[in-house]
Amino acid sequence: xxxxxxxxxxxxxxxxxxxxxxxxxxxxxxxxxxxxxxxxxxxxxxxxxxxxxxxxxxxxxxxxxxxxxxxxxxxxxxxxxxxxxxxxxxxxxxxxxxxxxxxxxxxxxxxxxxxxxxxxxxxxxxxxxxxxxxxxxxxxxxxxxxxxxxxxxxxxxxxxxxxxxxxxxxxxxxxxxxxxxxxxxxxxxxxxxxxxxxxxxxxxxxxxxxx
Amino acid sequence: xxxxxxxxxxxxxxxxxxxxxxxxxxxxxxxxxxxxxxxxxxxxxxxxxxxxxxxxxxxxxxxxxxxxxxxxxxxxxxxxxxxxxxxxxxxxxxxxxxxxxxxxxxxxxxxxxxxxxxxxxxxxxxxxxxxxxxxxxxxxxxxxxxxxxxxxxxxxxxxxxxxxxxxxxxxxxxxxxxxxxx
Numbered sequence: 001x002x003x004x005x006x007x008x009x010x011x012x013x014x015x016x017x018x019x020x021x022x023x024x025x026x027x028x029x030x031x032x033x034x035x036x037x038x039x040x041x042x043x044x045x046x047x048x049x050x051x052x053x054x055x056x057x058x059x060x061x062x063x064x065x066x067x068x069x070x071x072x073x074x075x076x077x078x079x080x081x082x083x084x085x086x087x088x089x090x091x092x093x094x095x096x097x098x099x100x101x102x103x104x105x106x107x108x109x110x111x112x113x114x115x116x117x118x119x120x121x122x123x124x125x126x127x128x129x130x131x132x133x134x135x136x137x138x139x140x141x142x143x144x145x146x147x148x149x150x151x152x153x154x155x156x157x158x159x160x161x162x163x164x165x166x167x168x169x170x171x172x173x174x175x176x177x178x179x180x181x182x183x184x185x186x187x188x189x190x191x192x193x194x195x196x197x198x199x200x201x202x203x204x205x206x207x208x209x210x211x
Numbered sequence: 212x213x214x215x216x217x218x219x220x221x222x223x224x225x226x227x228x229x230x231x232x233x234x235x236x237x238x239x240x241x242x243x244x245x246x247x248x249x250x251x252x253x254x255x256x257x258x259x260x261x262x263x264x265x266x267x268x269x270x271x272x273x274x275x276x277x278x279x280x281x282x283x284x285x286x287x288x289x290x291x292x293x294x295x296x297x298x299x300x301x302x303x304x305x306x307x308x309x310x311x312x313x314x315x316x317x318x319x320x321x322x323x324x325x326x327x328x329x330x331x332x333x334x335x336x337x338x339x340x341x342x343x344x345x346x347x348x349x350x351x352x353x354x355x356x357x358x359x360x361x362x363x364x365x366x367x368x369x370x371x372x373x374x375x376x377x378x379x380x381x382x383x384x385x386x387x388x389x390x391x392x393x
Contacts, residue, residue, distance in 0.1 A: 008373040011380055017355075046384055050352065052330050053337070055248055062258075066244075067236050070265045077266065 001025050006036050014043045217281040225273055232272070235281075236265050242354075243289045249349045250293040252338055260296055264289045279363055286364045290350070294342050328391065336386035344379040351376050 006029045012018050013026045030037045215223070215234070223231035240261065247260035267288050275284060340348060346365060350356045351372075358369045365372070 008377050011351075011376055042384055043380065046333075046380060046387075049329050049333055049387075050383075053334050055254075058244075058254055058258075063240060066240050066261070067233055070236060070262050070269075071233075073262060073266060074269055 001029050003033060003036055010036070010040055010043055014040060014047055218277065221272060221275060221281060232269060239285055243285065246286065246289045246349060247293045249353055250345060251296055256296060260292050263292050267292065283360065283363045290346050290364060294346060297342050329387065332387045332390040333383065335390065336383045339386065340379055340382060344375050344382070347372055347375040348379040
């Protein structure tokens, strides 16, 4: 078994969750590989610390009251069901429209003095309520769109730029956006040029949500 | 009298027995709560999520065809509802209307003070894991769920899950180390 094979087995080895045979093979590798042995040592320390990270459990009465609260919500819902004729995409489209409104207000050439924060507050209550009714695919789409807006937002707010490599990646492939967003795109805002900003705006204009 | 199996309860619910759904809630409420709590951090968010999960279950149970076990199906809903809540939080934070919590907030000041520095850094690192890695981490570490079961819940290959779990742990180690050095 080489290092690559051992790597993904170490988490289970450290917790004694491998079969006896697998465990013995890993053990033999660890005896001759100081790198994997060091990884195991770190992992064991992490596990011992993880065991100390505990959440305070809710009060016992919470479990007794939960079912009545669920039943009350079900009762309330059954009294105000959404009519079937409302298409399922109505909500994401409305949310998108709210985002467009924010976007246009902030970046409209007719209102160069508009402050960035002001229009956002106007829509946030409405946006929160719409988000609560959207499903995961709608949210993923919206998350991508809104992270682009946030980039543009920061540019406007700070007057200084972003990591051009990251931005170019975003413009080139929206799939990159999601993973880049996960490692916090907003921390990479240094050095964005106006031309790159324009490219982002073009990109937004081409997307489903903004057409 | 022996308690009814999940399948029997679902069967009875489909026939119109309201108490069968109640029994399913009582049976699984703690498991669903703890998945949501570990993914979302605060009790309030977990409470919202657990209610949403059982409302979805109630709405969809009549169409449940037992292609997977009820447990797997329920966990899938619980993870999806929690990950959606994380996404909503993230989208809202982009508009400045909601802060993304720095740590998985367990807002008891006494408990927070008693945590040592390492544990606090660790909790912060967990809250910052990417959604998918966080889900794998919670199911594998806290629930000690076999990869084969997680694979059915997240619809991801076992190999992919092993990689996700390994990288989540690696990320935690690195993040904690960096945090403590700062």
